[in-house]
Amino acid sequence: MSAQPDHWNQHARQWSLIGPPLRPAARDVHLLETELRTWQERAGAGSPRALLCGVTPEIATMQWPPGTWLTAIDHSRPMIAGVWPGPRAPGAAVCGNWLSLPLAAASQDILVGDGCYSLLVGRARYAAFSAELRRVAAGGALLLMRYFVRPERPETRGAVVDDLWQGRIGNFHVFKWRLAMALHGSLEQGVRLGDIWNAWQEAVPDPARLATQLGWREEVVNTISNYRGVDTCYTFPTLDEARALAGDFEIVSTRIPDYELGARCPTLVMRPK
Numbered sequence: 001m002s003a004q005p006d007h008w009n010q011h012a013r014q015w016s017l018i019g020p021p022l023r024p025a026a027r028d029v030h031l032l033e034t035e036l037r038t039w040q041e042r043a044g045a046g047s048p049r050a051l052l053c054g055v056t057p058e059i060a061t062m063q064w065p066p067g068t069w070l071t072a073i074d075h076s077r078p079m080i081a082g083v084w085p086g087p088r089a090p091g092a093a094v095c096g097n098w099l100s101l102p103l104a105a106a107s108q109d110i111l112v113g114d115g116c117y118s119l120l121v122g123r124a125r126y127a128a129f130s131a132e133l134r135r136v137a138a139g140g141a142l143l144l145m146r147y148f149v150r151p152e153r154p155e156t157r158g159a160v161v162d163d164l165w166q167g168r169i170g171n172f173h174v175f176k177w178r179l180a181m182a183l184h185g186s187l188e189q190g191v192r193l194g195d196i197w198n199a200w201q202e203a204v205p206d207p208a209r210l211a212t213q214l215g216w217r218e219e220v221v222n223t224i225s226n227y228r229g230v231d232t233c234y235t236f237p238t239l240d241e242a243r244a245l246a247g248d249f250e251i252v253s254t255r256i257p258d259y260e261l262g263a264r265c266p267t268l269v270m271r272p273k
Contacts, residue, residue, distance in 0.1 A: 007193065008075075010226045012082035017220050021265045022173045024058045024114055024146065027257045028267065032112065032144055033063045035255075035269055039110075039142040040065045048109035050091070051136065053098055053116045055079055060089035068110070073101060099128050103136045111136070111143045118148045118234050122188045123245060126237070130247030134272060143249055143270040150181040150236040151264065157182045161203040164210070170260045172220050177261060181236050190235035193227040200224055239266060248273045 011018075020028075040048070047067030052059055055074045064070065070091030074080050077095050084093040096102045098116065111133055120126055133143060160178045169175045176196070183199060184191045204210050211218040243251055249270040256266050 007226060007230045007232055009078040012076070012078040014223050014226065015083050017217075017223050019171060019173050019220075020259065021148075021177060021261050022115075024056060025257065025259055027259060027262075028114075028146060028265070029058050029062050031255050031257070031267055032059065035142065035144055036063075036065055036110065043109075043140055043142075045109055045140075049107060049138075050110035050112065051101070051103065051108040053111075053113035055084040055093050056114045057083060057085040057089075059112055059114060060091075061085050064090055065110075071103065071108075073098065073103075099125070099132055101132050101136050105135050106138045108136045109138050109141050111141060111145075113145045115146060115148050117145070117242065117245075118236055121190045121233050121235050126187070126245040127247060130245060130249065134248045137249075137272050139272065141272055143272075144267060145270065146265060146267045147239075147242045148177065148236050149239045149242055149264050149266065150184050152238050152240070154184070155182045157199060157203075164203075165213075167214060172216055172223070174261045176224060177264070180234060181264070184236055187235055187237055187241055190233035192233050193230040197224060197227040197229070200227075236264075242266075242268065246270060 045065065048065055050064065050068050050070045052070055052072040055072050060070065060072060068090050070089055072084065072091065072093040073096040074093060075095065075097060080093045080095060094102060117126055117129065120129055137143065155178060157179065160175065160182050163169050164175050179199060180191050180196050183195055207221050208218055211221045246268065250273050252269045252271055254266050254268055256263055
């Protein structure tokens, strides 16, 4: 049996080639900062303790409330080594499991994540993650979570590929997410990364030609090669599924950014029930 490709090691290596919406756009960061300022003014919290699920550098280095101590938790050591911004962030990164966070109960005033649920498969794991976030959330805590959601009425693979060749998609990362969502099964199935690669190969046998035609950097287009032969699955809930699986958190508001595919990248602003 051939060895499974090291998806996360390669993802860390090509991080600089990944862009929005897979990474937060400036609008997403501004939204987080605005929500944090509003929360701090209301809560009057000094030196808050914050959890970041993952090591997203745009979030780690944003404007946190004064005195914040940030703990970032990621399961991948290569991601921590290659992506965590080090001293530019107000805290430290730790290797750990989101379903068993190495944090005390009721210890975090702020909890933030970017696309985290898409790395989990099935309602049971969604519920377990929500329960673990609730366990570590202090009273009056703020949870800010950006989701990647598939539309209630799915696109077809053919429609996505046609938009690609017709130049109706703004960047390769938008295309990659649209293709992944078009191939998605139920929340219990998700979409296998290797199947995204196979569909891509069938649709675009000559990536260099596509890159030239659309004016995209070929090395950015080639980031999809990280999916080749990978059995890992991503999931994209519908917005209703995401809301239903928020667990013991009250959804205060849903923020929809105005960039391309923004309707599929909402941030849910939540607080413990």
